[in-house]
Amino acid sequence: MGMIRNLFALIGLLVVIGLAATYFKYSKALEAFDPGAGPMFLEFAQATLSTGSVAEASIWKIPVEEGLTWEEVEETMKFVANEHNMSNVGELPLSKDIEAKMGSEYRFVKIYLFCNSLIAGEMLDYSDAYSAYLPCRITLIEDLQGNLWLTALNMDMMIYGGNPLPAELKEAALQVKEQILDIMNRGATGEF
Template identity: 50%
Template sequence: MRLAKNILALIGLIAIVGGVVATIKAQTLLAGFDPEARATYEHMAKVLLETGNPAEATVWKAKVRDGLTFDDVDQAIKSVATTMNIKNVGELPLGDQVEKMQGSPWRKLKIYLYCNPLTAAKMIDYSDAFSAYLPCRIALLQDKAGKLWIYTLNMDMLIYGGKPLPPELKQEAFKVKEIMQAILNRGAEGEF
């Protein structure tokens, strides 16, 4: 019995030491990152562990208020974007395209592409890899149950997930984040 207790105590001690070492290592790795990086990655990990879906961990979404039609939300998205002065650089009616290609009805899905070209240029001047995230996308989607949702990329990883962005660039990126969240939230309420 005493041997079993000692073995269990040793296992517990090893687990505690391992946890401390892992925490110290994580803190060392994040030392040069933006102060919000840890919270950003913790949130992503939490959603990933809850859902098992990496896409869910990297998006913001809002359920559209009941009673609004696809066309109502389409107009609201466009209106909010115009009001907030972000450039519409394209729209992709993917649901309609799927319907045409299948020759049968399919869910509604439209992707909106928005960009502030000057901010985009600054992001790419900072890192060419940012070009893969441009332009910003909003998706208006009818789910399998017929409910409408709006999705967009969670920009926190891009803003806070690594070494701190230069202050001016971070401020520009934060403005775009505010615009995308406004389109998401106001669009879901049908606000113009």
């Protein structure tokens, strides 16, 4: 029994040494990151562990109020996007394509593409990698129980996940984040 306890103690010690070595190896690089990076990465890690899914942890997910139709949610989102001067640059009626290929009915799934193209241009001028985040996508999806949800990519990784963005660009990115969340929250309640 003493040998097993000593083995576990040794394993624990090695883990602590490994974590300390990792910290010292990367601490200089992490010091250059945005001050919001640590809390954002911690929140992401906790969400990944609690959901068991990186995909689930990397999105915002808002339930649509019971009784609202997808048409009402869509109308509200488009109204709010227009209020924020965000262009509706496309819609992907994914469930229609699935139905056409399957030859049978499928649950509702539609992706809405919203964009403030001037801010998008600023993001692209900063880094072409931001093109993967553009335009802002909001998905209206019916779950397997028939409930509607709004989902979108959590923008915090883009905003806080590395070296700080230039101040004006960060302010613009935070503005887009607020606007997308407003579109989603008001769409989920039907609040014009």
